Amino acid sequence: MMRLLALLVLLAFGGLVAPGHALAQATVTRSPATAPTLGTTIRGTSATTFSISTSGAVTRTSGNAIRLSSSSVTTPTITVNCGLLNLSGLCALRHVRVTITPAPGSGPAAISRLRIGGLSGATYRSGSAPPEGSSLSFDLNPIGLLGSATFHLGMDVVLAANASSGTYAFDYVVTVELVP
Amino acid sequence: MIRAILVLSLGVAGFTAGSASAQEPARASLTVQRALSVVAVRPIQLSPEQRDATLTLSADIRPDAPAVIHVTGDPGRVYRIRVPQTLTSPEGAALIENLRIWSDNTGDVSASRASRMDDQGRDLLRVTGLARSAGGVGEGVATLPFSIDYE
Numbered sequence: 001m002m003r004l005l006a007l008l009v010l011l012a013f014g015g016l017v018a019p020g021h022a023l024a025q026a027t028v029t030r031s032p033a034t035a036p037t038l039g040t041t042i043r044g045t046s047a048t049t050f051s052i053s054t055s056g057a058v059t060r061t062s063g064n065a066i067r068l069s070s071s072s073v074t075t076p077t078i079t080v081n082c083g084l085l086n087l088s089g090l091c092a093l094r095h096v097r098v099t100i101t102p103a104p105g106s107g108p109a110a111i112s113r114l115r116i117g118g119l120s121g122a123t124y125r126s127g128s129a130p131p132e133g134s135s136l137s138f139d140l141n142p143i144g145l146l147g148s149a150t151f152h153l154g155m156d157v158v159l160a161a162n163a164s165s166g167t168y169a170f171d172y173v174v175t176v177e178l179v180p
Numbered sequence: 181m182i183r184a185i186l187v188l189s190l191g192v193a194g195f196t197a198g199s200a201s202a203q204e205p206a207r208a209s210l211t212v213q214r215a216l217s218v219v220a221v222r223p224i225q226l227s228p229e230q231r232d233a234t235l236t237l238s239a240d241i242r243p244d245a246p247a248v249i250h251v252t253g254d255p256g257r258v259y260r261i262r263v264p265q266t267l268t269s270p271e272g273a274a275l276i277e278n279l280r281i282w283s284d285n286t287g288d289v290s291a292s293r294a295s296r297m298d299d300q301g302r303d304l305l306r307v308t309g310l311a312r313s314a315g316g317v318g319e320g321v322a323t324l325p326f327s328i329d330y331e
Contacts, residue, residue, distance in 0.1 A: 003248065029202045038210035066215070076206055163255045167211045176267055177201030 004026035026096050029079045034169070036073040036155070042066040043163045046139045052156040065159050079139065080122075081148035082175050088163030091128055092145040095125055095179040100153065101135040103171035108163035110170055122149030214254045214301060216328050220246040221304075223323065226276060226311035244267040246282075246308035251328055255301040261293045263307070267324055276324070279309040294331060 018066035036052050048063025056072035080098065082091035102111035105127065115132040124130075143149045196282035198309055253259060267276040283295040284304040299304055309323070 025202055027202050030204050034207050034209055036208050038208075040211045040213060042215045043212050047235050076208075078204075102311045103205070105199070108212065111208070157210065158185070159210070163212045165213045167209060169207050169209045171205060171207050174204045174206060 025082055026047055026082050026091055026176045026178060028098075028174050030174060031079070032074060032076070036077040038067060038073060038157065040068045041159060042068065043161070043165070044161060046161050048159045048161075049112065050159070051072045051113075051156045052154050054059070054115060054152040063161075065163075072101045073103070075152045075154055077150055077152055078116075078174055079148050079150045080143065080145060083085065091178060093142050095142060095180050096122075096149070097137065097177050098140060099135070099137045099175040099177075101173050101175075102109070103173055105147075105170050107168040107170060108160035110158050111155050111166045111172055112158045114172070115154040116151050118150075118152040120150050121147050199274050213257075213330065214252070216253040216259065216306070217233075217331065218326060218328060219250045220247065220326075221250050224276075224307060224309075226309065248308040249257070249305040249307060251297075251303050251305060251325065252301050253297050253328075253330065255297055257301075258294055258296050259303075260329045260331050261289065261305070262297065262325075262327045262329065264325065266311065272311045276309040276311055279307060279324075282306045 025095065036056065036058075038052075038058065040048060041050075042065060044063050044065030046063045048065035048066075049059045049061045052066060052073060052075065053059075054075055056075045058067060058070075059071055078098075078100075078117075080096055100114050100116070102114070112132060113132055113147045114136050116129060116136060116138075119129065119140075122140040122143045125141050130136050130138040139150055152172075155172075182321070220244065225245045251258060261281060264280055264283070265277070267279075268273050269275050280288070280290040282290075282291070282305065285298050286295040286303075287294075289295050289305075295303055295305070307326070
């Protein structure tokens, strides 16, 4: 028991001096690399909004562009964890703030709204999922040493009227940080 | 003592907590294309007497005129033409056979059934064939199913 405690102490102090580990840091990953992929869409004469639920169902909520497929898409799964025994900043014991923002782009497609759902491995600090919005910021309760929190991301995508033909990517950024 | 060590270790570690953040850029995508359109500018006219329509351009609709079909889509895109080689009546008798298709952009596409949109995303097709007088076709009117799709 004493050895275990000593090891914990060493790990904690080791985190103080080890280069690159001076600051606590949660990590975030997403899967798959490109998601959601709406596929081929016939351009419309008016701006068109496709709404993608967190489960992947796609609904056209405005405009007259046509998505050729009626099937669901794969929504991105975001995973947040603290890594194994990341004690240097008590990452596993602290609240984690997640911020999701659309990246500014120049193409005809853009994200106008974000929504999250299907949270597992953690709970919302506020007790419920944040409301939809053009960007999202919410806190998770501590996720522990060995666990990870995952959730699905849905969004509204606006395709400009009379968009030129081609394949377009529209980006977003997921940021996690420990709540001070 | 043990508790003290544990509290000390956690306390020191907590003291070093920083505000570092991790970012993950992510990407979504979609592909935009123009809708394909097919407009029958002029219907096919096959004379049972002559049986074989000739390719001519005229202000009048000749009794042996080919169908003229205007198609639009993405500029430069290859598209495939779907039309039956033989048009048959509900009874199974051939009404029009040996259909031939000419494209303004590509030429004779009767065999390949594929053409390409021009720089403006347009093409003009002329479709003709051989009329079968057998089976009591006479002056009847038939509808030729015609569709296109991007290759």
